[in-house]
Amino acid sequence: MSTVPNTNILIVDDDERNLMALQELLQSPMQNLVLASSGEEALRHVLRDDFAVILLDVRMPGLDGFATAKLIRECKRSRHTPIMFLTAVSEDVSSMFRGYQAGAVDYMIKPLIPEVLKSKIAVFVELHNKNATLAGEIAERKLVEERLRESQENLRALATHLQSVREEEQTRIAREIHDELGQALTGLKMDLTWLASRLPAGQKPLINKTTSMFQLMDNTIQAVRRIASGLRPEVLDEVGVAAAIAWQAREFQKRTGIRCKAALPTDDLALGAEKSTAVFRIFQEVLTNVARHANATRVDILMQLDAETLVLQVQDNGNGISETDIHSPKSLGLLGMRERVLPFGGTIEVTGRSGAGTKVVVSVPVR
Numbered sequence: 035m036s037t038v039p040n041t042n043i044l045i046v047d048d049d050e051r052n053l054m055a056l057q058e059l060l061q062s063p064m065q066n067l068v069l070a071s072s073g074e075e076a077l078r079h080v081l082r083d084d085f086a087v088i089l090l091d092v093r094m095p096g097l098d099g100f101a102t103a104k105l106i107r108e109c110k111r112s113r114h115t116p117i118m119f120l121t122a123v124s125e126d127v128s129s130m131f132r133g134y135q136a137g138a139v140d141y142m143i144k145p146l147i148p149e150v151l152k153s154k155i156a157v158f159v160e161l162h163n164k165n166a167t168l169a170g171e172i173a174e175r176k177l178v179e180e181r182l183r184e185s186q187e188n189l190r191a192l193a194t195h196l197q198s199v200r201e202e203e204q205t206r207i208a209r210e211i212h213d214e215l216g217q218a219l220t221g222l223k224m225d226l227t228w229l230a231s232r233l234p235a236g237q238k239p240l241i242n243k244t245t246s247m248f249q250l251m252d253n254t255i256q257a258v259r260r261i262a263s264g265l266r267p268e269v270l271d272e273v274g275v276a277a278a279i280a281w282q283a284r285e286f287q288k289r290t291g292i293r294c295k296a297a298l299p300t301d302d303l304a305l306g307a308e309k310s311t312a313v314f315r316i317f318q319e320v321l322t323n324v325a326r327h328a329n330a331t332r333v334d335i336l337m338q339l340d341a342e343t344l345v346l347q348v349q350d351n352g353n354g355i356s357e358t359d360i361h362s363p364k365s366l367g368l369l370g371m372r373e374r375v376l377p378f379g380g381t382i383e384v385t386g387r388s389g390a391g392t393k394v395v396v397s398v399p400v401r
């Protein structure tokens with residue numbers, strides 16, 4: 035439970051006896067009464083402290099009540115503090131208007147009726163305390179929001195980091211498989227060629243055996259290449275993202291029978307390794323979705339440089355993704371794509387038309 039601190043009330047009157055009388059009347063353990071005997075002194079107080087309400091005498095030497103109220107309103111801290119003018123009965127109605135113009139919220143004429151004054155003040159005090167509680171709650175909520183934002187940023191950074199660790203790991207494994215296994219297999223094939231050429235003629239079973247060994251070896255070499263480029267296509271590092279996308283589209287068409295038509299830029303995009311990898315991985319993910327969910331027969335791929343932004347558009351002619359799937363928090367594949375381009379200030383736009391296919395547009399700022 036939050037405790038409300040003592041509430042400050044400022045009483046301003048040049049007459050000592052009035053101050054004493056008001057102090058006597060309003061004294062309470064929950065209220066902290068601050069007394070000022072001039073407008074100048076009152077201003078010093080409002081600069082230092084917050085008040086639930088200010089009781090202000092109108093007629094004072096030096097700064098009078100109206101001038102003091104005006105200055106109180108100009109001060110940032112007390113801009114909204116309620117001011118209640120207290121004045122003698124002899125003053126006329128026009129000064130009452132001046133009081134409201136100067137920013138008063140109430141105007142009481144002496145002699146004061148203690149119960150009326152007390153209950154009015156109680157309303158201001160309650161209002162002040164509620165405001166304080168509300169301000170506390172807002173500050174707390176802001177803090178929670180800030181923490182949430184921080185933790186979201188941390189998670190995002192972690193995801194990006196894991197992604198790049200995974201990518202590095204795959205590149206390393208791909209290279210090792212390609213270099214070590216690839217070379218060993220090539221060596222074996224050379225040895226086998228040597229052996230086969232030295233087999234005595236007429237040894238049919240041995241010749242047949244070497245033939246099937248050649249076959250097996252070629253298949254294994256192919257498999258090693260496939261596994262290595264599945265982990266990380268060399269073309270991505272060697273020729274760049276456009277070439278890698280063209281290669282991936284050809285592979286996809288071969289594997290799935292879904293026709294791929296690609297219009298890609300021919301010149302070097304100079305996208306950098308990280309962005310290239312992100313765009314390429316997103317493209318792979320989009321194609322995987324087409325194969326798994328779209329029931330499409332054709333995919334159109336368009337990549338171009340629009341001003342400073344690389345735009346990759348992939349359109350299939352399948353059943354079309356639903357709005358629900360586009361926005362579902364369970365669509366982790368789509369979420370992963372969005373997260374991939376976020377560090378570069380990129381975006382992913384997914385649209386679907388029932389029966390007329392799905393379009394995914396990836397935009398990544400080049401610089």
Ligand SMILES: Nc1ncnc2c1ncn2[C@@H]1O[C@H](COP(=O)(O)OP(=O)(O)OP(=O)(O)O)[C@@H](O)[C@H]1O
Nearest residue numbers: 323324327328352354355359365366367368369392
């Ligand atoms: N090209 C598409 N055509 C039709 N529906 C699609 C297409 N791409 C995605 N969807 C729909 O959107 C959903 C979410 O896709 P998302 O890639 O996020 O998840 P997923 O492919 O089901 O699983 P994951 O990618 O995590 O293995 C899919 O389950 C599918 O219903």
Ligand SMILES: [Mg+2]
Nearest residue numbers: 322323367368
């Ligand atoms: Mg998917």
